Amino acid sequence: MSAKEPDSNDLSRFNQAFFEECAEHLAEMERILVSLGDREPDRDQWDAVFRAAHSIKGGAGIFGFDDMTVVTHALESLLDLLRNREIPYRTSMVDLFLEAGDAISMQLAGHRDGKAVDRQAVEAVTAKLEQALLRESSPRELPAAGVTAPAPPPSLQPIPYRVIFSPPADLFARGVRIEGLIEELSELAEPGSFRCRAELTGIPPFDGLDPERCLTRWHFTLTTPAGEDAIHDVFMFAAEEHELEVIRLAGEEVSPSPAIAAALAAPPPVTTAARERGDGPGARPAAEPDNSIRVKTGKVDQLINQVGELLITQSMLSQMSATLDPVLHERLLACVLQLERNARDLQGSVISMRLVPISTVFNRFPRMVREIAAKLGKNVELKLVGEGTELDRGLIEKIADPLSHLVRNALDHGMESPEERAAAGKPATGTLTLAASQVGGRILIQVSEDGRGLDRERILAKAAQSGIPVSETLTDEEVCQLIFLPGFSTAAQVTDLSGRGVGMDVVQRNVLALGGRIQLSSEPGKGTSVTISLPLTLAIVDGLSVSVGEERFIVPVSVMIESLQPSPDQLKMVNGREVVRVRGDYLPILRLHQLFAIDGAVERPERGILMLVAVETERVALLVDALVDELQVVVKSVEANFRHVEGSAGATILGDGKVALILDLSELVLMQRRSIAEAAQAA
C-alpha cells in the first residue's frame, strides 16, 4: 500500500512529526475552505491553502508515502493555477478540495493508525482533480505571461543561489535519501543551471569506514525563480537549520528593490496581480511570531499533580497551625495564610495550562452543518459564539461527540425545510447557534436553533407508544425530559443522520460521565435549545466530604440535589425496599455502610443524613453519618496502581494526608441493584 520504509523506530519518530504537521495542514486547509461560504477566496487564503497542500506533498514525498503525493500533487497543481488566477474559480471547487482533503486524511490515518484506506475513493478524487485541471487549463490557450508549462510558474526573475548542505553523520539513519533531495532541487532550477559538487571531509582510513555514516558535504549552485523558501522547503525534513546555508549570489540582472526582495521571499511564485495590489510582501504571514511552546501533556499533568501535592501539604499546615495560639504565633500564621493564597494562585495557573479554547471543537461544525444541511435540503446559517471559551483538554475530546449529536439532531429534527419555514412566516434560512461561555466554575455550551420546537403531543404519543407511562398533566419541562429516556426518538422517519433511537439518552449519559448536566428548553414554533453545563476541568471536583463510620468519602457536588435528616414517618418500605418520602416522591435509600461493609456507622436514617442525588434519570437517597466539609479536591487515579474500585470514580487526598474515595453514584446504584437481585435469588 505504501512505500513506508521498513525499518527502525528512528524513522517512525520523524514520521510522527510529519503526521502531526500533516494533520495540522489539513485542518488549516479545511478551516479556510469552509469559511469561504460563497465568496471567492482572496490571495492570502489561496496562498495559505496552497502552502498547506504543498507542505503535505513535500513531507509525503520525503517520507515515502507516495500514495499521498499523488493526490496532493493534483490538488496542488489546481490550487496553483487558481491562486495565480490562471483559471476561474467556481464555488463547486470547494467541495472538490474538501473531498481531496478527506482523501488525504484517510491516507494519513492509514499510514499512522493502520486504518483501512478506501482506495477507490482516493482514486476517484484524484481523477476528479485531474479532470478539473484539464478542463480548466486547456481552454486557456493564451497564457498571461507567455508561459507554456504550468510549472515552473512565470513572472519572476530567476535568481542564482549557492546552497551548502552539511548533513550530520547520521543523516542516513534518519531515513533521508540524498538523491531524492538532489532531484527535487534540480527540478527547481532553470534548465542547465544546476550544478552539484560533493565535498568529502575527514575520510577515515578504509578499514575504519562506516558506510552508514554520511561524510559528504554538498555544494549546489542553481538559478531558480522559485525563491529561497522553495529551496528551504526541499530540505524541510532533511536538514536542521544550521545544516543548510542558502546564499544568494550577486546576480547579473537583478537590482533587488526591497519590494521585490520581499516578494522573492514569498513562497514560489507571486503573480503580478498580487504585486499590483501592493500586498506582495504581506501575502505571506512570514514565520509567525510563535509565542507558544509544545509541551507533552504528561508533563503538564505531572505539574498539576505536584501542585495538588503542594496544596495538600499546605492544607495540612493550615490544619496544624489552627491549633496554635494566634497571639504567640502571629507571624507564622500570617505566613501560612500567605502560603495558602500563593498555592491557590499557582494551582489556578497550572490548571489553566490544560485549558484549550473550545474553538478546537467548534471548528469542525461549519463543515458538518454545511454538508448535513445540503443533504437535508435545508438552509442553515451557523453562528458560533464564545469560541475563545477555554476548558480542559480532556473534556474537549469527550464533548465533541455529544455536541455533534446535538447538532445533527437540531438540523434533522429541529430545523424545518425552507418551504415549511416560509409557510410559518419565518425567514427561509434557519439559524443554528453554538455558544460557549464560562459561568462561575462551569462552562455552558448551548446548541440552539430557531426551528419548529418540540411537539408536545407527538412526544407524549411516542412515549405512550414506547410504553412509558405519561399523563396529559405533565408540565412542558417534564415532557422535555422524556426525550432523554433510552430508545426515544420522534423522527417521523428514520434517517441516516439521526433518529435511530440511540440519541439523547446517550448524549445525556456522556455528559453526566463528565460531571456535567444537560437541560433542554423548547418553544413551539420558535425553536429548541439544549444547554450542557460542564465543570471547568476534570482534574478537580467540587465535593462534599461525608463520614460513614470511621471512613470518609467525597460526593461530587454536581450530583447533589439536597440533603436532609428524615423524620421516622418519612421512611417506608415498598416491596421490601427502603424508601424515603420527600414532597410526595418516594426515593430508594442507598446505604453506603452496607454497600461498603463499614462497621460502626449510623444505621437508622433518622439519626444520619440522607443525601438526595440525581443518578442519570432517577433520584436516590444516600445514607451517610454526617456531612463534614465542602471542598475542592484533586482527582487521583486509583487504577494507576490498583484495580478499579467499584463505586468509586477515583480518589483524592484529604487535608490530613489520608486517601478518600470519590463516589460514583451510578455504580453505587448498580451495586445496590445487584445486591437486591442476589438477595432475591438467595430467598
Added chain:
Amino acid sequence: MEIGNTATTLTGGQHLSEYLTFRLGNENYGIDILKVQEIRGYDSVTRIANTPDFIKGVINLRGVIVPIVDLRIKFATGEATYHQFTVVIIMNVLSRVVGIVVDGVSDVVALPPESVKPAPELGSTLDTRYLSGLADHHGEMLVLVDIEKLIGSDELQVVKTSH
C-alpha cells in the same frame, strides 16, 4: 523499570544478583532489589470495601495512591500485628507501585546464579508458581520470590478482580 536482576560484575567476571531479604513469620524471603522503590513504616491506610482482608487498602505516597498488600495475612505466616517496626516495602512492578507489608527487612545479599536452586514443590508457604528459587545464605534458607508474578496474579487481586 522492566529490568531483570541486577548484574554486578566482579573482577572475576562473575555475575551476582542482589536481593532484598525480609521475614514473613519464621521464613526468610528475598526479592529482586531492582524492583524495590523504597522501604517505609506502616502508616494508617484507607480501607477499600469489598476486597479480601490481605489487601489492607491504599495509602497516599507523596500524591500517588498505592495499594498495600499484607503478605503475612495472604500466606498466613502467623499473626499480623502492626506496630512501629512493621515495614512496608514499596515496589515498582508491572509499571505499578505496590506496597507489601512484611515482618521486617533484614539485608541486601548478592547471590551468584549457581547458588539459586529450583524451588521444590513443597516446603514454602508460597505457591511454587511465584518462586524463582531457593538459596542458601549463611546456612539459612532464603526463598526467592518472583514478585512480578505474585503481584500480577489473579489470586492477589491487585491488578484485576477475580470475579
